[in-house]
């Protein structure tokens with residue numbers, strides 16, 4: 278087991294960020310809900326208590342028995358975590374006069390504290406709280422203040438127990454990463470040796486132990502997550518892994534052939550399944566976005582089940598699930614609201630009696646890409662834009678027909694190739710075209726036209742949770758628009774989507 282930091286989640290919107298920052302320091306960490314804490318094993322080197330939307334003053338607010346950890350392991354309480362410890366041990370937490378949200382500066386800083394090593398006086402931090410610690414318990418000392426918050430940080434005498442009112446995990450806390458490094462490296466004594474190579478070695482060993490001589494099938498999409506997951510499983514069990522790549526008739530132009538070709542060098546055993554007709558039949562006449570997603574999810578499972586049953590002795594289904602998917606489903610306040618039901622092989626029906634193996638379930642997308650590069654998976658797979666499982670079906674607004682799919686494939690191919698030709702592909706996190714259920718009047722060679730409108734979308738993002746539209750050069754947009762209207766029959770107008778997420782989403786359906 279790798280050394281790790283345990284992050285106990287009280288439901289803050291920033292908890293995932295704490296984990297990202299710790300991982301960026303090459304230290305492994307895991308988030309667990311405050312009410313489902315795993316047993317403390319020797320590899321756990323310290324505990325971070327997260328923030329929370331709750332108030333420690335409220336009846337029934339999140340709480341836990343800290344006596345079992347205090348003095349035995351270093352503890353860092355962030356915001357709610359700090360307030361909780363202060364209140365629990367005899368201090369006083371009260372509503373502050375004003376809700377403090379935004380930047381503040383640490384005016385008084387105890388430079389002898391290991392937590393502040395190499396931080397500067399006046400360091401800018403990010404505050405987000407409505408409660409404030411008025412009084413500390415006996416034996417707790419103030420180690421930092423701001424002009425408006427007297428107890429901005431404290432330490433417990435004789436213990437490596439700390440509380441901070443601000444959020445070091447947010448980039449607006451300019452030296453927040455140094456503070457976390459001080460906690461994790463100086464105070465918890467973690468050795469910062471958690472790298473992609475270590476992850477790969479540990480994961481392959483674990484997969485060998487878990488899977489033994491069992492057979493695994495897995496859905497491969499050409500995307501980053503499933504490609505990296507398949508490569509890890511393949512390194513562990515070789516020929517006992519069979520990958521299934523489904524042509525659902527909703528892929529990009531020539532994608533089926535190109536993806537199958539690109540996997541040839543990887544040594545994976547990949548079966549390509551042409552299920553176009555099945556998917557089109559399932560989608561016929563459905564124009565509601567959720568209805569389309571459900572029909573696609575169902576058909577994927579049917580195709581999968583059919584393929585799995587052709588291979589004798591399959592016990593496991595491999596999946597490319599990554600950490601954000603896992604965290605969402607175990608979050609303190611229950612799974613977050615369903616905005617869109619993402620196509621997922623996850624909720625398997627009973628008739629598919631397979632156990633699930635998910636080697637990437639502790640990584641973020643950027644970590645998955647790093648592991649992929651360390652496994653020497655070619656850059657044309659690792660650097661690919663994400664592409665949704667339901668494919669072009671959620672980019673054709675309204676019902677799906679093969680003819681509409683073909684039109685959109687042509688438009689999308691011109692746009693994506695254009696991005697590549699102009700050196701813009703890698704500048705963009707994700708891009709695609711959307712076929713609108715609208716016709717507009719145009720004029721071509723003196724003739725009136727009445728044809729379809731397409732929208733182009735290109736976004737920047739870190740993890741797809743939030744996104745901004747990309748300011749693509751006008752010359753580029755002009756050229757692509759011309760190419761599309763000239764080359765794709767049935768399209769006479771191109772528009773560019775300039776909405777960010779939130780309030781829009783990346784996909785239109």
Ligand SMILES: Nc1ncnc2c1ncn2[C@@H]1O[C@H](COP(=O)(O)OP(=O)(O)OP(=O)(O)O)[C@@H](O)[C@H]1O
Pocket residue numbers: 495496497498499500501502503504521522523524525596597598620621622662663664665666
């Ligand atoms: N055409 C397909 N054939 C087989 N399995 C698929 C197909 N499309 C999606 N899947 C399965 O659904 C999972 C979820 O798709 P998703 O797009 O989220 O991940 P990905 O394709 O692996 O990575 P990326 O997010 O980079 O596109 C995939 O990991 C894969 O197991």
Ligand SMILES: O=c1[nH]c(=O)c2[nH+]cn([C@@H]3O[C@H](COP(=O)(O)O)[C@@H](O)[C@H]3O)c2[nH]1
Pocket residue numbers: 570617618619620621663664665666667707741742778781782783784785
């Ligand atoms: O595998 C997937 N199955 C889906 O059903 C699905 N819906 C959206 N996406 C992708 O998720 C990211 C965020 O998309 P939204 O902003 O539209 O929710 C973007 O990267 C989307 O392409 C999906 N991926």
Ligand SMILES: NC(=O)CC[C@H](N)C(=O)O
Pocket residue numbers: 289327328329330331332333355356357358405406407408409
């Ligand atoms: N960010 C937080 O953890 C906030 C804690 C608590 N809800 C407050 O408002 O003070």
Ligand SMILES: [Mg+2]
Pocket residue numbers: 498500501663664665666
């Ligand atoms: Mg994908």
